[in-house]
Amino acid sequence: MSAAIDDFLAMLAAERGAAANTLAAYRRDLEGAEQLVGQLDTISSERLGKVAKAWAEFAPSTIARKSSALRQFFSFLVDEGHRNDDPSHALPRPLPRRPLPKILSHAEVDQLFSRAESDAGTNSPARVRMLVLLELLYGSGLRATELVSLPVSAVPRDAPFLTVTGKGGQARMVPVSNRAKQAISKWLALSGGNSGYLFPSGKGHLTRIRLYQLLKELAVRAELDPSKVSPHVLRHAFATHLLEGGADLRVLQTMLGHADIATTQIYTHVDSARLVSLVNERHPLAERGTSD
Structure with missing residues (x-):
């Protein structure tokens, strides 16, 4: 070569x-x-x-x-x-259409969390770990690789942020909710905290494949179609639902770790109805009414 x-x-x-x-x-x-x-x-x-x-x-x-x-x-x-x-x-110049991301509804996310929280109530280490994984996928928008390879040192002590190393070795800070911090504390107490990884497995950390499998199993227990649930789908749900709630696109770009905002803009398709309503209700010309 x-x-x-x-x-x-x-x-x-x-x-x-x-x-x-x-x-x-x-x-x-x-x-x-x-x-x-x-x-x-x-x-x-x-x-x-x-x-x-x-x-x-x-x-x-x-x-x-x-x-x-x-x-x-x-x-x-x-x-x-x-x-x-x-x-x-x-070279050929095809014009591919970027597929829109799969999205979970708010109700479907609620089903997942209800099942995961109920399971974690048994204090089973595996079930508590599943709740933490779900919290960080949907609550912080982490990529699968970023999540499974998190070191314990990334866990926040006082600040409500995780330090994540993303694509290209770029570090960023992502928010962690209070409920996620509580779940992490419970998991660390149960796991013993003897590994350098937050989610240890064998001599290393939990694999991406195993994370996919665990999510599919949770979806089945939550009576959801497992084909609709994956780490990436939960990351999409994080972004989509934040945008629906009024999050700024630039802030979302930072949280997702996108180098180019064009990548983040794909999420704007899900909120077109809200944007139309926003223009009709909030634009200065809206107060002038329509002419006969």
Whole structure:
């Protein structure tokens, strides 16, 4: 494979702070393209255009991602003086529609919490842990990986915040409700607090796969369709319900750890009715009434 790919990935890691998973995804896309059409650092635009046929069976979103990786790579080669031309104009340009996130209603979230709180009332460590996981997914909007890998040191003492390390190693502070703090205290007392992780398992921490399984099991006990419940769906519910309650989009961006506010804006679709009502009721022109 091209040594230029290694140089490009090193740049992403050093200058953009790209996470390991992101770097691995870029490598797969770039090396996969090289297997299809040959060395990318010397390829012609005519040869590069052949990837469109090879990618024909992929979803538009997949093609867009692969094309984006290649465009960034060729831009890097030009910037570094490794190429005088950028052949990326030959790449396909699909226009994928970003799917809207799955959303849980307030009633469905209430069902989950009612079941989790009832289960935790037995003082079973596993059930108390489940309540804490649910509190932090829906109450703080954490990603699955962020949640399962939380160190005990991230738990707040006096301040109502958790310090979370998100994508790209970026740290941020997220709010923790009083009820979540109470559940965490109960869990720490039951778990013994002998691990460096808030949710220890074996020699490490709870896995993302196990977190998914636990949520599905909770959904079944709460008499909800388990296919509707996942860590990401609860993160979506956190964002959606905050926006419905009047949260500022920039504040929401910070809490979710989004680098680009365009990512956060997807949640605005859920509140279109409220926004229309807000304009009709609060806009200065609303007081002027309508003309006959």
